[in-house]
Amino acid sequence: MPTHDLNLEGAAFLKDLNAGLYEPAATRSLGESAERSSKHTRSITDAIPYWQQWREAANGIKSYAIAHLDKLLTQFESGITARGAEVLYAENAAEANQLVLDIARKHQVKTVVKSKSMVSEEMELNHKLAAIGVRPVETDLGEYIVQLAEQRPVHIVTPAMHMSAADVGHLFQQKLGEPFSAEHQNLTRIARKHLREDFVRAEMGISGVNFGIADTGSLVIVENEGNAGLSTSAPEVHVALMGIEKVIPRIADLPLFLNLLARSGTGQKLTTYTHLIHGATPGRKLYVIILDNGRSNVLKDPAARMALFCIRCGACLNACPVYRRTGGWAYGWVYPGPIGSILTPHLIGLEQAAALPFASSLCGACGEVCPVKIDIPHQLVHLRSRAVSEPSPMNKPLERLTWRLWAFAMGGPWRYRLTMWGVRLGVRLVPWIAWHPGKLGAWTRGRELPEVPRTSFRRWWRNHRDHLQPKLPAPEQPAERASP
Amino acid sequence: MIKLKQHSPPQWEYPTYKPGETVALFIPCYIDQFYPQIAEATARILTEQGVPVVFPEQQTCCGQPAFNSGYWDEARKVVRHFCEVFRDYRWIVSPSGSCTAMCRVFFEHVDADPGVVAVGRRVIELSEFLVEVLGVTDLGAYFPYKVALHNGCHTRRELGVVEPPLKLLEKIRGMTFCELPNAEECCGFGGTFSVKMPGTSLAMGRTKVENIVSSGAEVVASLDISCLMHIGGILRRNPATRHIRTLHLAELLVAREETAGTTAARTGQEPGQRPPQTP
Numbered sequence: 001m002p003t004h005d006l007n008l009e010g011a012a013f014l015k016d017l018n019a020g021l022y023e024p025a026a027t028r029s030l031g032e033s034a035e036r037s038s039k040h041t042r043s044i045t046d047a048i049p050y051w052q053q054w055r056e057a058a059n060g061i062k063s064y065a066i067a068h069l070d071k072l073l074t075q076f077e078s079g080i081t082a083r084g085a086e087v088l089y090a091e092n093a094a095e096a097n098q099l100v101l102d103i104a105r106k107h108q109v110k111t112v113v114k115s116k117s118m119v120s121e122e123m124e125l126n127h128k129l130a131a132i133g134v135r136p137v138e139t140d141l142g143e144y145i146v147q148l149a150e151q152r153p154v155h156i157v158t159p160a161m162h163m164s165a166a167d168v169g170h171l172f173q174q175k176l177g178e179p180f181s182a183e184h185q186n187l188t189r190i191a192r193k194h195l196r197e198d199f200v201r202a203e204m205g206i207s208g209v210n211f212g213i214a215d216t217g218s219l220v221i222v223e224n225e226g227n228a229g230l231s232t233s234a235p236e237v238h239v240a241l242m243g244i245e246k247v248i249p250r251i252a253d254l255p256l257f258l259n260l261l262a263r264s265g266t267g268q269k270l271t272t273y274t275h276l277i278h279g280a281t282p283g284r285k286l287y288v289i290i291l292d293n294g295r296s297n298v299l300k301d302p303a304a305r306m307a308l309f310c311i312r313c314g315a316c317l318n319a320c321p322v323y324r325r326t327g328g329w330a331y332g333w334v335y336p337g338p339i340g341s342i343l344t345p346h347l348i349g350l351e352q353a354a355a356l357p358f359a360s361s362l363c364g365a366c367g368e369v370c371p372v373k374i375d376i377p378h379q380l381v382h383l384r385s386r387a388v389s390e391p392s393p394m395n396k397p398l399e400r401l402t403w404r405l406w407a408f409a410m411g412g413p414w415r416y417r418l419t420m421w422g423v424r425l426g427v428r429l430v431p432w433i434a435w436h437p438g439k440l441g442a443w444t445r446g447r448e449l450p451e452v453p454r455t456s457f458r459r460w461w462r463n464h465r466d467h468l469q470p471k472l473p474a475p476e477q478p479a480e481r482a483s484p
Numbered sequence: 485m486i487k488l489k490q491h492s493p494p495q496w497e498y499p500t501y502k503p504g505e506t507v508a509l510f511i512p513c514y515i516d517q518f519y520p521q522i523a524e525a526t527a528r529i530l531t532e533q534g535v536p537v538v539f540p541e542q543q544t545c546c547g548q549p550a551f552n553s554g555y556w557d558e559a560r561k562v563v564r565h566f567c568e569v570f571r572d573y574r575w576i577v578s579p580s581g582s583c584t585a586m587c588r589v590f591f592e593h594v595d596a597d598p599g600v601v602a603v604g605r606r607v608i609e610l611s612e613f614l615v616e617v618l619g620v621t622d623l624g625a626y627f628p629y630k631v632a633l634h635n636g637c638h639t640r641r642e643l644g645v646v647e648p649p650l651k652l653l654e655k656i657r658g659m660t661f662c663e664l665p666n667a668e669e670c671c672g673f674g675g676t677f678s679v680k681m682p683g684t685s686l687a688m689g690r691t692k693v694e695n696i697v698s699s700g701a702e703v704v705a706s707l708d709i710s711c712l713m714h715i716g717g718i719l720r721r722n723p724a725t726r727h728i729r730t731l732h733l734a735e736l737l738v739a740r741e742e743t744a745g746t747t748a749a750r751t752g753q754e755p756g757q758r759p760p761q762t763p
Contacts, residue, residue: 035666052492321670325687359681361674361688362552364641373492377641378593384554394554403550407558410513411565416544420517427518442682447689447717450518457511457520461527461539468531 030154030162031324037158038318041267042369048263058260059373061253062309065245066299072214072247073290079217083279085286093123096291100125100206100239103287104134107237109204113195115221115228116140117208118156118312119241119291121334122347125206136206137198139227141191148175154328156335157265157314162327195227205231209242209288210311211257215250218278219288222261222271229273237285240277244295245308257311260371265313294347303382306374307342316366316376322359331356338366342379345387354392357383417458424452485605486588494644498608501575501617506536508573510607512583512710513545519709525734526579526610533618537577542569548586551594552675560594567591567603576607579734581639581707582675584609589642609639610734611707615648621655626741628658632701633733634692634715636708637670649707649733656736662699666691673714689718693725703729705736 045051077087090096126136138147142159153159166182173180178190211220221228232238262268280286298308317323317337328336333344341356357380366376387394409419436444487497511523530537547562570576578584584607591604614620639645672688706712709732716730
């Protein structure tokens with residue numbers, strides 16, 4: 001199994017466009033799990049008569065929140081600060097890491113228990129902590145497995161989706177010295193046994209944040225395993241990592257988002273635990289680090305704003321036929337799947353992730369399931385248009401020339417006919433050529449080409465139009481003239 | 485002009501067709517050149533319904549390939565040509581779901597000119613026109629085969645056209661409808677995606693083919709021959725699946741008892757590959 005490529009000279013799709021299938025050994029089970037998940041959550045959401053209205057409402061609230069980020073973040077900060085928390089801002093991953101490391105040093109931390117946080121993946125925080133001698137322990141079961149395997153998550157909700165129970169059994173045997181088992185219950189018991197010791201030992205807990213509520217100044221963390229509850233309450237120090245886009249205006253909006261997130265993420269009505277943290281427990285420390293890390297780039301592109309609406313449910317990953325076949329690592333960075341394709345180019349720059357928007361058949365399954373109604377397929381096309389016109393590896397002069405010629409050829413009937421004559425001839429000749437170059441080869445490697453008919457429709461039309469309809473209005477009479 | 489009532493799932497409000505109004509055919513370039521029988525069937529179907537049709541011969545393409553590839557300036561040139569050609573027609577009917585979606589949904593992304601958007605909004609997919617505008621479902625077709633329906637993604641999700649083809653299929657005599665497992669999943673064509681990421685595209689196509697085989701269908705019908713070009717290409721590559729034919733819904737709708745076994749036989753296959761008649 002290939003480990004994740006940590007150097008970001010572009011997504012894996014860019015390096016190996018033609019191969020497409022990036023982690024063949026693990027893809028089949030990942031694809032099946034994703035499909036199962038998708039069908040399950042779909043059956044749950046389809047059963048709700050107001051689902052579409054909920055999505056609509058959530059989209060509206062997010063739209064307001066993203067347009068008023070400055071106001072809402074200030075409100076959030078003053079609320080939670082009044083109750084003893086310390087709020088820190090970081091412009092990028094390096095700054096955020098520095099803040100976490102300073103806090104760890106200040107409190108003489110040796111072990112950190114972490115509950116799930118995609119922001120910490122963006123920061124590659126575990127490596128940074130390890131570098132100063134702090135042992136980070138992932139406590140979400142999936143994250144724990146992935147950390148033991150020294151891999152990166154393949155999915156934002158179910159990080160070890162590519163592994164079977166037997167794979168995990170072997171991993172535990174090898175890394176923890178436990179007897180092999182492929183029973184889910186046994187595996188959970190093993191993980192719990194090892195993690196309990198770390199919860200007791202850890203001086204600091206790090207968590208992500210699902211929602212920051214502006215009007216009450218509260219953090220919301222949802223989970224199913226109880227590990228986030230322990231990570232945020234067992235150690236003396238709690239550091240919460242939050243992207244700037246996580247803030248929602250009112251606590252009254254929360255029920256809607258909890259409903260949407262649990263149902264779209266895992267098909268539950270509500271997650272097992274929902275933690276609301278309003279401030280620091282007396283005598284203990286709570287730090288909230290609010291991270292930008294490229295998010296404000298999205299604000300610069302008004303057409304792309306919806307990318308910040310994402311609540312990280314993972315529904316678009318499960319629904320995506322491309323993700324199901326390539327897995328998460330192919331996307332090259334923290335966020336895989338359709339949401340990764342529209343988010344990563346903003347966060348790490350189009351130059352590094354220009355290929356991602358092209359890793360889609362534009363089937364629209366992602367947009368259909370998105371609980372906050374992000375128009376993902378339209379965002380993909382928008383980013384494609386930016387990728388081919390701004391400095392990026394997808395901006396290829398030869399390809400632009402080809403499309404210019406194409407646009408010229410399609411600009412009039414005679415040019416069109418001449419071009420099509422060439423195309424028809426080309427397709428006729430294909431079976432006689434042994435070697436098919438480039439795009440043609442990409443087609444014929446696994447597919448036959450269509451057979452070329454004797455005539456085109458336009459020729460047929462010339463011969464048949466009079467027989468087809470004797471009462472054809474003599475000069476083409478428009479029924480109504482549209483205003484240009 | 486067709487108005488969008490609600491965006492998800494999309495629902496449209498169609499204008500009323502007055503008898504005798506001329507309908508302009510928009511025949512996408514690949515149908516014109518590689519599948520003329522589909523355009524022919526479309527013209528015949530509409531004529532039979534008493535709808536006068538014209539084919540504006542200046543037409544070329546809707547600009548979708550360039551648009552989907554990100555080349556919007558190039559797409560815009562073609563879109564403007566399209567609008568020039570079709571500006572004067574109140575009704576524009578096309579036998580392709582994805583090209584219709586390009587016109588109706590995506591023109592406004594490429595060109596904000598209200599004239600362009602208005603022309604795009606008048607384009608209607610054939611089955612949509614028949615069922616939603618004309619209100620006909622029984623076209624007197626006879627097609628004695630087992631048929632599965634592949635609903636293209638743009639047709640399903642951008643246009644929200646799901647019911648019309650089913651209603652039309654229901655009325656075809658002699659036909660057995662085969663439910664396709666995972667019918668909603670993309671076949672992997674995706675225009676330039678099929679050659680930009682052939683590995684993934686083929687993997688998706690092969691899953692679709694497996695589902696078609698397991699459905700027991702002898703014929704796969706669709707409103708999008710572009711998907712079928714990809715699916716059919718995979719089907720014909722393998723001798724075990726070569727007998728399964730791919731046909732546009734319009735080809736099924738013009739099949740008649742008198743011409744059974746001939747009308748829909750032209751599918752770009754070797755002679756002798758016609759499926760057996762059901763007894």
